[in-house]
Amino acid sequence: MSQVLVVDDEADIRALISEILSEEGYGVTVAANATEARAAHDASRFDLVLLDIWMPDTDGITLLREWSEGGDLSCPVVVMSGHGTVDTAVEATRLGAFDFVEKPLSLAKLLRTVEGALDSAGAQAQGSRKMLPSLLPPVGRSALMQALREKAQQHARHDATVLISGEPGTGRGAFARYLHALSSRAEEPLISVTAASLTDSNLEEQLLGSESKDGINAGAFERAERGTLVIDELADLSPNAQRLLLGILEDGEFTRVGGSKPQKLQARVIATVSSDYDDLIESGEMRRDLLAQLQILALRVPPLRDYAEDVPELLNYYVDKLVESEGLKFRRFSVAAQNRLRNYPWPDNVRELKNLVRRLLLTGSDDDISLDEVESEMSDTERSDEPLVKQDLLALPLREAREQFERAYLQQQLVLCNGKVGRLAKRVGMERTHLYRKLRSLGVDFKSVTAEE
Secondary structure, rough: OEEEEEOOOOOOHHHHHHHHHHHOOOEEEEEOOOOHHHHHHHOOOEEEEEEEEOOOOHHHHHHHHHHHHHHOOOOEEEEEOOOHHHHHHHHHHHHOOOOEOOOOHHHHHHHHHHHHHOOOOHHHOOOOOOOHHHHOOOOOOOOOHHHHHHHHHHHHHHOEEEEOOOOOOHHHHHHHHHHHHOOOOOOEEEEEEHHHHHOOHHHHHHEEEEOOOOEEOOOHHHHHHEEEEEEEEEHOOHHHHHHHHHHHHHHOEOOEOOOOEEEEEEOOOEEOOOEEEEEEEHHOOOOOHHHHHHHOOOHHHHHHHHHHHHHHHHHHHHHHHHHHOOOOOOOOOOOOOOOHHHOOOOOOOOHHHHHHHHHHHHHOOOEEEEEHHHHHOOOOOOOOOOOHHHHHHHHHOOOHHHHHHHHHHHHHHHOOOOOOOHHHHHHHOOOHHHHHHHHHHHOHHHHHHHHOO
């Protein structure tokens, strides 16, 4: 019977892991802190250590370094953390850890990791296994992101289709990969198809595959067999592609081009779509019945401006990731720069943040990234066509920012008042004559609103 030492300062987690591993036939010893872990490690021989990173007396990385440098790392170590970053994973790897498991724990993934660690008990002597940052869950400690990760973990337990909606750049694809990694299909293929690449002339062969006397060419559904098929951006599917996809989901089977025998659909389907998909349905661009088939489970990824408190953590995460994956120079954001970026509306969301970090690492030379450097890198192009929430008012002088706000505010209020300036005056608390002057000075064409209404 394999012996496992579980080191975690949270009693509930110690009890849960102990119960699960015991039921699986492992012998389990628990430790609440580094002191207890040292004592247990000295007294007994273990086949595996599950080690929490954040502990009150001595953190897990320090304890792992102590064991590693002292020559006491005689078994695989799997580190656990609720605040995983790439630098933590890299440091743990360098010190000889076998793998990195993110909290909240996926028990299925934890058991797979435990089995893999025990099966590869000699792996440390042959060199550390590389931990892929892409397998870490989406970053953010805000209540919004924690709730979203919890919902994703719930969806991962099922095989039903999932519709992931959100603005472009919010990380919908990252959540699709996260769902797959947490599911029972994690060891099977993850196949992604960009909807825009499917034309009426190639979509059947791309999705269904083909067969002839020369052999079989597997399509996306077949290549994702027992795994997950991600269809990225449904709005780019043609009417024929939508009809074909709907038929496959309804029938639960498909037939290869040139074939006669139906193949059972064994892939889980996850699709991404823009957050305005209701408008696409109303306009006839998207089939309502297709969305209903895909939306058995739903996940809405919020725009970055809705969880701006996570921006500093995201900045640090992408610095670590780009330094590790692209060999860029390490630089840290100053407090002033972080505060400025927390108040930026990020119209292109996390994608825009990542690209900004890459530019700053590529072009700067100082160790610290200053507020002035951030300001010079950020686009100063006025985006007056964007909703107010996406406009960077902090980049404007006070007068221009006030005018931008007043213009957007009065335009929206005027629409709510059906273009009636008298009703608008009462709603916003302004004298009617003064309101007319204000609308003219801001360039708000109240006559066209009235005409349209």
